Amino acid sequence: xxxxxxSRITTVxxxxxxxxxxxxxxxxxxxxxxxxxxHRNFRLFFIGQLVSLAGTWMQNTAQSWLVYQLTGxxxxxxxxxxxGSAPMLFFSIxxxxxxxxxxxxxxxLFTQTGMMVLAFTFAALVWSGQVRPWHIMVLAALGGVAxxxxxxxxxxxxxxxxxxxxxxxxxxxxxxIVNGARVIGPAxxxxxxxxxxxxxxxxxNGLSFVAVIAGLLMMRLPAFTSPAKPVSTWQHALDGxxxxxxxxxxxxxxxxxxxxxxxxxxxxxxMPAFAADILNAGEREYGILLSANGLGALCGALTVASFxxxxxxxxxxxxxxxxxxxxxxxxxxTHSYYLALACLAVGGWGMLLYFSTTNTLIxxxxxxxxxxxxxxxxxxxxxxxxxxxxxxxGILSHWLGVSGAIAVGAIVCGxxxxxxxxxxxxxxxxxxSVAATEGEG
Numbered sequence: 001x002x003x004x005x006x007s008r009i010t011t012v013x014x015x016x017x018x019x020x021x022x023x024x025x026x027x028x029x030x031x032x033x034x035x036x037x038x039h040r041n042f043r044l045f046f047i048g049q050l051v052s053l054a055g056t057w058m059q060n061t062a063q064s065w066l067v068y069q070l071t072g073x074x075x076x077x078x079x080x081x082x083x084g085s086a087p088m089l090f091f092s093i094x095x096x097x098x099x100x101x102x103x104x105x106x107x108x109l110f111t112q113t114g115m116m117v118l119a120f121t122f123a124a125l126v127w128s129g130q131v132r133p134w135h136i137m138v139l140a141a142l143g144g145v146a147x148x149x150x151x152x153x154x155x156x157x158x159x160x161x162x163x164x165x166x167x168x169x170x171x172x173x174x175x176x177i178v179n180g181a182r183v184i185g186p187a188x189x190x191x192x193x194x195x196x197x198x199x200x201x202x203x204x205n206g207l208s209f210v211a212v213i214a215g216l217l218m219m220r221l222p223a224f225t226s227p228a229k230p231v232s233t234w235q236h237a238l239d240g241x242x243x244x245x246x247x248x249x250x251x252x253x254x255x256x257x258x259x260x261x262x263x264x265x266x267x268x269x270x271m272p273a274f275a276a277d278i279l280n281a282g283e284r285e286y287g288i289l290l291s292a293n294g295l296g297a298l299c300g301a302l303t304v305a306s307f308x309x310x311x312x313x314x315x316x317x318x319x320x321x322x323x324x325x326x327x328x329x330x331x332x333x334t335h336s337y338y339l340a341l342a343c344l345a346v347g348g349w350g351m352l353l354y355f356s357t358t359n360t361l362i363x364x365x366x367x368x369x370x371x372x373x374x375x376x377x378x379x380x381x382x383x384x385x386x387x388x389x390x391x392x393x394g395i396l397s398h399w400l401g402v403s404g405a406i407a408v409g410a411i412v413c414g415x416x417x418x419x420x421x422x423x424x425x426x427x428x429x430x431x432x433s434v435a436a437t438e439g440e441g
Contacts (some may be wrong), residue, residue, distance in 0.1 A: 033306040036170040041161040041219045048215030049177045052112070055208025057185025059119060061290060062193060062201035063136065065283060066126070068272040070133055074402065078394020080133075081269045084140035085390065088383030091148035096376015097237035099153040100369065103224040104160065109216050111150035112209055118143050119206035126199040144383070151379040156372040158363065160221065168360045172305035175356040180298050190287020227369070240373030243366070250365055250374065253317075253358050254381050256420050260321065261385030263412040264351070266393035266405075267328055268293075274402050279337045289344060296345035300352025304360070313357055318421045320353025325414030332407035 037043050067073075067080050098107055122139050125131040162170045189201050230236035244250050275281040275289055304316065327347030334340050359378070366374045396405035 033302060034173065036162045036166040036173055039162045041221065042170060044215035044218050045161055046173065046177060048212035050180060051211035052208045053178055053181035054184045055205035057181050058189040058201045059205040061186040061189035061287060062198050064272045065193060065286065066198060067133065067136060074270065074273045074397045075394040076133065077272060078269050078390040080136055080140055081390030083137050084144045085383045087141060087144035087148045088380055091145055092152060092379040092383065093237045093240065093376045095149035095379065096152040096240055096373040097233060098149060099156050099372030101227060104153045104157040105216055105219060105221060107153040108150060108157065109213060111146045112212055114146045115143060116206050116209035119202055123199050123202035123206060126202055127197065147383065148379065151383065152372055152376040155375040155378065159368065167364060169305055171360045171363055172301055172356050175301035175352060175359065176298055176305065186287040186290030186294065190284040193283040237373060240370065240377050243370050244374060244377055247365065250362055252420065253362055254377065256416060257358055258381045258385050259416040260413055261381055262389040262392060263409040264324065266389030267409055269390050269393045270397055270402050270405060273397065278335060278402060279340060281337060285337065289341060292341045293344035293348040296348030297352040300349040301356050304353060304356040313361065316353050316357040318417050320350045321417040322414060323350030324354060325410045325417065328410035329407055332403045332410060
């Protein structure tokens, strides 16, 4: 059946890979928001991840609350977050290499099973009443190791579950899964913690992995063709850095992404303390705060999925990051619970305009055979900068207070967005720049 005018594909100037980019040529309707779901494999992935990630956000919410309840230490909130993300610094590059050399589904099956076992272990410790801060740190570190291998494989798996034409939509919908789970998970976690035992949050997270594992096993994929064995595993992994160094667009995006990873997302580490000490909120209200942030982020991801082909990418990147920074600065100085809800919702929307567009630009700017390794670097920046961000947030909150630490993060992110925008404007590049080329805006 020939495509209608609203779904024609056209070729526009070459990407940094040397491959022609294909984009929607006609008008865009909302039915294209979910176009990648026509692929059976991606539907299975979508449903499984939505269930599993809701459980993950339940555990994240409960874990932060548990740490603060056990210790009352804002610094320890940052330390636990740092320990959970630190393995990204050491293993994500190797994880990207593994994703390029082995079936990505197999890699994800192993990592998801490992995280399921960790969730059940966490539940048992909390239920027994024997959980101690060092238990939380060890389990967080092991979860970080699994995530360092899971994230590059899962990101690079997108194109295998869909197609190059639907890759942008799939990446944006994947962001919507994460943030849809951010809406459901914290809200449910808040109710569970308020009404029952906090251990149920960890138990439900463990059970949620069954959905994604079942979806992966039900997929029908072509036979995997092993690439030539590299001379050196580490050389194969490090080739991704040489590839990124040659491409200006990817390099600029990753540098900005790293700054935001340290100073932007670190506000989430302080949310338990902000909710309890600044807003005088309890478990349920804390869960709703995180859900508001997730709801805004979900709207941002769906905005990119629906209209990303028609809105200038530079506006999505810098406008989204600027909006997030402004909302974070307002959040730092409010003592109103309802104003905080609004700031988190609008800030989440702006952040996902930035995040989803950046992810898409990187994914569509690299060659297929390098995607795993480049996404390994993306995972390094995404997760590896978070230990620094967690420590930065913990230390600043110790000296400046929670509000001061959030304000500093907002100012740095806003300044980085302005500086990068000015740099791009002063040094206009070709198709390798952050600026959108023909067909991108």
